[in-house]
Amino acid sequence: MSTSPSARPTIPSTVWSTRGRHTATAAADVVREHLRRLKDDQVIDDFKEVPDDESPEGHRVFEARWRVPDAVTVRARLTLTDVPEAGSDAGQEWTLVAEAERPWEQRWPSPAAVFWPWEYESDPDHVTPTGLRLGDANPLPADEQDMRRVLRGAQRDGWSIDVVVHEAMTPDAMGRRPLTRFLPPGLRHRVVEHRASPHQLRAVNYALRDSGVEVPRGGAVVLPGTPAPPDADAADLAVRTVFLDGSEPTGLVDAVVRFAALPRPLPDGGQEALAALRDDWSLLTLEEELARERRLVAMYAEALEAMTKSRDLYREAAERAHEALTVYRETGSVEAPEPQQTKPADKSGTSPLQQLTRTFERLKWRPAPSSNGTTEAEETPES
Structure with missing residues (x-):
């Protein structure tokens, strides 16, 4: 054959x-x-x-x-x-x-x-x-x-x-x-x-x-x-x-x-x-048209739910970014770079976004200063 x-x-x-x-x-x-x-x-x-x-x-x-x-x-x-x-x-x-x-x-x-x-x-x-x-x-x-x-x-x-x-x-x-x-x-x-x-x-x-x-x-x-x-x-x-x-x-x-x-x-x-x-x-028969419309409604509902979840995720991400930026500004320990100022490329391969993220992490875990200017760790006497 x-x-x-x-x-x-x-x-x-x-x-x-x-x-x-x-x-x-x-x-x-x-x-x-x-x-x-x-x-x-x-x-x-x-x-x-x-x-x-x-x-x-x-x-x-x-x-x-x-x-x-x-x-x-x-x-x-x-x-x-x-x-x-x-x-x-x-x-x-x-x-x-x-x-x-x-x-x-x-x-x-x-x-x-x-x-x-x-x-x-x-x-x-x-x-x-x-x-x-x-x-x-x-x-x-x-x-x-x-x-x-x-x-x-x-x-x-x-x-x-x-x-x-x-x-x-x-x-x-x-x-x-x-x-x-x-x-x-x-x-x-x-x-x-x-x-x-x-x-x-x-x-x-x-x-x-x-x-x-x-x-x-x-x-x-x-x-x-x-x-x-x-x-x-x-x-x-x-x-x-x-x-x-x-x-x-x-x-x-x-x-x-x-x-x-x-x-x-x-x-x-x-x-x-x-x-x-x-x-x-x-x-299509009448029953088939009704079934198709139900499928379309279900499909649109799923799409709307997915869009709503995406919107909520974006909103949550924006709020977290805003909170981190607020902490960043209130500490005053690191000056934000001016938008028009350019810096030489980091030879280590780390992008500015990654540097900023790491800075946020350090600020997040740094102990808050006390009223006399020392950190809580400095005020604690050595055992």
């Missing part, structure tokens, strides 16, 4: 994430209308479009909250951005991160279906950032150099789970249908399916030689990604036989489900997206 020298934090078990690109225009309008319809149908509890002045520049942010079976609350955040180095006709990239109150179960509905109207098996408006169709069977390029580029990109992209299926023979219409339709709902929008034609097997395995896995003839393999999960086993990722006759590929489904359950590293940008979901969440 290919690994990275620098360890990345893993995806929390409560988190579901993916990203893609909406190729049609007016992506924000599509999301807004779909969320409004789901709220009216009581499929979701609530949603919010974050105001532009509260969102990063050039981003449109939507938040939604709903409940899955067993009354588990899910919070999700979708961020739309313009496609880098592309025109307005290229659509917008989207990043979706959702988090549940307990570890995620793949039988739960896909958060992507909450924000986007996935009305077909393969939505023509959605592709991966590398241009592959989500929910479709993507043929690998005939050119070997382009094929290696696609597989390298699939290995580096940790946002999706990539599967390579080898067609032992040219499939019929049923065999060309995507296998992702058999996956649990929570995986259907996270898995990208690649199809290798019968004569591409050797070239595909040569391109995957550094990944530690290979595609069996007439079978499939789940790509481990870069870096690979520590617990990934090449034997568990490979499926020896996949029948492309319209029947459910149970072996492939099991392999994908096992791989999705492994603790996988956060992809590039995943840590920032998760932090935005947790730290910038603004779609």
